[in-house]
Amino acid sequence: MDNSRHLYADLISSDRPAFALSDEEREEIIEEKGHYENPRAASIEALKIVQHHRGWVPDGAIPAIAELLGIPGSDVEGVATFYSQIFRQPVGRHVIRLCDSMTCYINGYEAIRERLKSELGIVPGQTTTDERFTLIPVCCLGNCDKGPTMMVDDDTHSHLDAETLMSVLEAYK
């Protein structure tokens, strides 16, 4: 926050969760900030940096990023809640993004989803109890000619087959 405010601002109490960015996160965000004329433009990258390090973006990161970029926390929160790929709750060690768009749907998305649900014991939006996987739907991975398709972390898997699905997941411990 702009510290020129605090003569008035500290009259107003607000509960801030205890949180501190790591030195590494700070450095990366500051570097990213330097790439733009307007620090606001770095807010998506800043959120991605925190998510990269922690797997998700805790509430406390919002005011911390805002302070570092010198923009209001409400702006950062607006960006952080707009994008579905910025996670605001803890996720498992591996995130499965299963495409549920039209082409994948025609090519057998439902069978894949049902297999994942029964094998992992979770529905889309949930995390397995061992925190190994989080399953989330996405609306397109740009891989329509090879559907059904999903991503696990940064890897794209094409032509999924319900039978061989679990062997794909075996690679992610």
Add this chain to the structure above:
Amino acid sequence: MATIHIDGKDYEVDGSDNLLQACLSLGLDVPYFCWHPALGSVGACRQCAVKQYRDKDDTRGMLVMSCMTGIKDDSYISIDDAEAVEFRESVIEWLMSNHPHDCPVCEEGGHCHLQDMTVMTGHDRRRYRFTKRTHENQYLGPFIAHEMNRCISCYRCVRFYKDYAGGTDLGVFGAHDNVYFGRTTDGVLESEFSGNLTEVCPTGVFTDQTHSDHYTRKWDLQFAPSICHGCSSGCNISPGERYGEVRRIENRYNGAVNHYFLCDRGRFGYGYVNNADRPRLALLRDADAEDVDITLSVDAALDRAAERLKRARRVIGIGSPRASLESNYALRELVGVDNFSTGIEAGELERLALMQRILREGALPIPSLRDIESHDAVVVLGEDLTQTAARVALSVRQAAQGGALSLAAEQRIPEWHVNAVNTLAQGRKNPVYLATVAETKLDDIARETFHGTPDEIARFGFALAHALDDSAPMVGDLDDATLGLVGEIASTLKSAKRPLIIAGESLRSIAVLRAAANLARAFNQAGLQGSLSLISAEANSTGLAMLGGESLDWALKTLTRQDADAVIVLENDLYRRLPAKRVDEALDACETLLVIDHQPTPTCRRADIVLPAATFAEGDGTLVSSEGRAQRFFQVYDPAYYRPDDQTHEAWRWLHALHTTIESRPIDWTQLDEVTRACAESVPVLAGITDAAPSASFRIKGQKIARSPHRSSGRTAMRANISVVEPRQPQDIDSALAFSMEGYSGTAVARQQVPFAWAPGWNSPQAWNKFQDEVGGSLRAGDPGVRLIDQPGTRGEGRPLAYFSEVPSAFQLYHDRWQVVPLYHLFGSEETSAKAKPVQERMPEPYLALGITDAEALGLNPDAKVRVNIGKHELLLPLKISSRLRRGTVGIPRGLPDMPVEIFGEWARLEQEVRA
């Protein structure tokens, strides 16, 4: 101008408008949500669709969003086209699919833009049968209640709060059908303008929490055209009353002053009107039995008071800048011109006189509040506007944003196309330069800030004047940084088309005012067409300066020397103005202290006789704002209707009755107009005040103006707890308004005095459209009030005030003492609003602000309490670190209850730190 054809009729419209503005200005009803006259168009809600045709022969046409469509000359439009009608109805059906059906328990009901638009589009059957999305609500502080389920995602709240008012803590979160407007966490909304959300929101997401605590529907409230008494800006308000209590304050549109917006002090600071501790009966204090008050009948009070005043050798009167001109004038008539004090401390009175001189004889005209927005450079000398005249700060913010508009004009982007304008501007703003003692909440729009003592701020102003015009007095020994800054600012100002200077009373520095006058003259000499705005301290300070009178110091001295033995104090707490010791000495010395007030002030508590005065809610009167605009406020309700024993009357009525009782003659003044006229006739500079509002005999179609909406209910039962017999409604002999729903409340006849905005089909504040010459413009009957200073004859051309040459000397830094500078708080620094409970929740405790360098040098930790010695006062204050306060100065909030008044400008010694 352009001609457009709407549904077969031809209309002349302003070609720079969009189609929605044009239709509304013509009085045609087109429903809308996301558009707002002050916020422009974003085309988000799709509600204002109309049919546009290629030419006369096109029969199919296409749907366009009228708010996003510029006017084309000779274009063909249909509002009534069946497809457009159906489209608009389906849009509202979608919006309503998630909107709860909670109108009966929603506080917006009855003045809800969404209700109005739903009825207007004809959507009256719910087809959606599924679950509605729900949200959690937030605690947003004592002013604003939050109910997000009602949201229709029009974005007007954030566009006002962030884009217009510069707030940072209200945002929009989420995406698609799950959008949330609120703070990142629960907490008090920080903006000083948060109350406007209640009117900007088209539905009941943001409602007035203070109203909620004693809720009444708009149609059951009794309103009056009134003027805010919270500062000297003169904002127009509509207080609403029920059962003898003010229950809310709404904005009242005045196109030249506040237009759509108020500050939170003005909107939420009304609680003092309803406080139970107000004197409501005449009291006689028995000298033999301390603390025993004897209540008197009105006649007995007048007789007792008259008797004591007749017995006195000499009676003096102390007026007040928070009382009306009429009341002050009545006091002056009673005691005589030679015995009348304005109730203003000598230094401030001298500065007010200088302000008058600068405004009348100086080089630049005074802008209205609205006009401030159209300046392209602003220099503020000394004022922390957000805290001292908040509505002015909001106007200055618009002046800064005006930078975007001029860039847009170059690219031929219309002003109303706000997203395009903002994208183009990328935050570029018109220059605003702030010279203040500490950080302010306008710093975010300032191109440069300068921080110093009041004298240094004056030196900065003098130096800037010299940089613009060589013949202006020079400032010796300025440091290089300041010189550089001054040079840079001067060169920017030279290229401004219309620069504005703002200075005022808050730093209590005559040097700052002189610097402002020099700067005005330098602008003039440099050929700049600028303006000058001088902010006085209280609602009627400017009026009192025009009325004239002695200082409060004179009055106290007269009493202390026993040159007078009786004093009448009008609506004034002397302890807020001069040291308690001096006030005590004066009051101890006098035989009779008569106080007429509506608050139990420390002065009032010492009175021998107390007469209960009306607040703005129970009486009428005239105030003069900083702009020199005389405006009338009108009585909202008659307290005696609900409380038959209540003796509250306008102070002028008490004073005149007392005057005639003393002289054993009949009463001359039976109504306000007579007092106003007598005042106007006896004080030439106030001659214009009779024109500030229509007289009591004004009628529309033979009718008075109704104070209540025509659906007002429950009148026959309203006082059934007192008596089942319904008395006649109170009769208002003082104004052209009726205490009733009977009377004129329409829009067909143009009028200035509008108690509440309502038009058929328009219950929300957007009904102001129907009263304006064009939407967002002026009222069709002209904006209320009369400017007293630029009337013909009072403002001569070609007599510019000469340059002032009294440049203060440079600040001397000491290692062991600090100069005390005043800091202001919107919530707390003003006397009456500080008695309102919701405002009290936002008031700071007294504190000591110290610059960060000084605090570090002294080794003070941020949680420290500091013992401060100023003259004879020793204060123990918690420390606050300021990042901008100059070395060698300490800031202490001014105007907070129970703080000594004589410490400002003095030197403080910081004795020791007491471990917290």
